[in-house]
Amino acid sequence: MLKPETRAVHGSTCRDTAFNSVIMPLYPSSTFAFERIGVHKGFDYTRSGNPTRRALEETIAGLEGGSACVCTGTGMAAVAGVLHLLKPGDHVITGHDIYGGCYRLMHDVFAKYGIHFTFLDMTDLSCVEDALTDSTALIWIETPSNPLLRIVDVQAVTTLARSRGILTALDNTFMSPYFQQPFDLGVDIIVHSTTKYINGHSDVVVGAIVTKDLQWDERVAFITNACGLTESPWDAWLVLRGIRSLPQRMRTHAAVAQEVANYLNQHPKVLRTHYPGLPEHPQHELAKKQMSGFGGMVTFELEANQAQLDIFFGKLQLFSLAESLGGVESLIEAPWYMSHVSMSEEARATAGIKPGTIRVSVGLEHADDLIQDIENGLAAL
Numbered sequence: 001m002l003k004p005e006t007r008a009v010h011g012s013t014c015r016d017t018a019f020n021s022v023i024m025p026l027y028p029s030s031t032f033a034f035e036r037i038g039v040h041k042g043f044d045y046t047r048s049g050n051p052t053r054r055a056l057e058e059t060i061a062g063l064e065g066g067s068a069c070v071c072t073g074t075g076m077a078a079v080a081g082v083l084h085l086l087k088p089g090d091h092v093i094t095g096h097d098i099y100g101g102c103y104r105l106m107h108d109v110f111a112k113y114g115i116h117f118t119f120l121d122m123t124d125l126s127c128v129e130d131a132l133t134d135s136t137a138l139i140w141i142e143t144p145s146n147p148l149l150r151i152v153d154v155q156a157v158t159t160l161a162r163s164r165g166i167l168t169a170l171d172n173t174f175m176s177p178y179f180q181q182p183f184d185l186g187v188d189i190i191v192h193s194t195t196k197y198i199n200g201h202s203d204v205v206v207g208a209i210v211t212k213d214l215q216w217d218e219r220v221a222f223i224t225n226a227c228g229l230t231e232s233p234w235d236a237w238l239v240l241r242g243i244r245s246l247p248q249r250m251r252t253h254a255a256v257a258q259e260v261a262n263y264l265n266q267h268p269k270v271l272r273t274h275y276p277g278l279p280e281h282p283q284h285e286l287a288k289k290q291m292s293g294f295g296g297m298v299t300f301e302l303e304a305n306q307a308q309l310d311i312f313f314g315k316l317q318l319f320s321l322a323e324s325l326g327g328v329e330s331l332i333e334a335p336w337y338m339s340h341v342s343m344s345e346e347a348r349a350t351a352g353i354k355p356g357t358i359r360v361s362v363g364l365e366h367a368d369d370l371i372q373d374i375e376n377g378l379a380a381l
């Protein structure tokens with residue numbers, strides 16, 4: 001079997017039989033001519049399928065070990081695509097500390113269509129077990145969670161779900177297929193905001209749903225086409241460019257993030273540092289077991305109000321104060337005020353997010369420079 005480095009590169013090459021282009025061509029065509037009624041060259045209309053997008057879908061499916069992938073217009077479109085598999089009356093269990101946009105889509109949109117959601121501490125299997133009902137149809141896992149990087153025991157949750165015939169879906173955005181292989185841990189459906197590490201260059205907002213069972217392959221293809229959730233070929237072409245360097249980027253993100261986390265962890269002004277690669281992380285051993293790297297996200301806590309955070313952020317020169325993550329450049333943000341503001345104050349507090357919580361997406365810069373930048377910011381407090 002080819003290694004991830006090889007699959008990431010070769011997913012986007014050697015496909016053009018017209019001119020032997022080395023790189024996958026961009027086919028922006030919205031429609032494809034039939035040779036005669038019922039006969040075409042594999043594509044009829046770009047909402048249902050497109051050759052450029054197909055190259056990306058096959059590359060992502062290959063990296064995840066899936067049998068099919070549908071690339072979607074945003075990461076949220078991928079999440080919505082999976083939730084559309086449900087029907088009124090179904091019950092969903094998920095973490096209380098998932099990405100705020102996923103929480104909003106579940107709590108404020110799909111709940112209105114008669115789907116019931118229980119948000120709980122997914123790190124505690126007994127909580128998951130206690131919440132199961134006869135109508136539980138889906139367990140939605142996000143691990144590491146956003147922003148506190150808690151680790152869910154994926155194998156334990158999928159074993160429980162399988163014993164009850166419950167579908168499981170995992171948002172693998174934070175780890176990417178390079179550091180976490182959810183199908184090996186028993187998950188049925190994988191979702192990505194490919195906006196993040198898979199693209200890696202902060203120049204497109206896109207997503208993906210990966211499946212490995214004919215039933216779900218077909219159902220997801222149907223839903224995403226019927227609802228019009230699929231990705232533009234232009235965006236797919238950009239992601240194909242980004243995905244080629246995914247393994248190398250992930251290794252560097254993780255190495256630099258570990259150094260940043262080590263520095264924050266010993267700083268007297270930092271109350272707490274959350275990074276699965278720190279031995280003090282409560283699920284460090286579980287992280288080592290189910291992930292092959294600890295990723296590029298680091299979260300830490302300061303005793304700071306909004307004005308003090310502004311002073312800290314204002315001193316930083318290398319970190320942009322911005323939402324999103326997974327790009328080559330480092331970003332920093334305050335989830336209480338920014339990425340998770342779509343959750344109520346109560347929901348944020350239950351999730352463990354505080355006004356002084358700071359989330360860092362560590363880019364590919366040198367660790368020494370990033371640490372010096374943070375040091376300058378902390379010195380101003």
Ligand SMILES: Cc1ncc(COP(=O)(O)O)c(C=O)c1O
Nearest residue numbers: 074075076099173193195205206
């Ligand atoms: C874990 C996670 N899932 C899903 C999404 C949604 O993706 P998008 O912004 O591409 O719609 C995000 C966005 O930040 C995310 O962090």
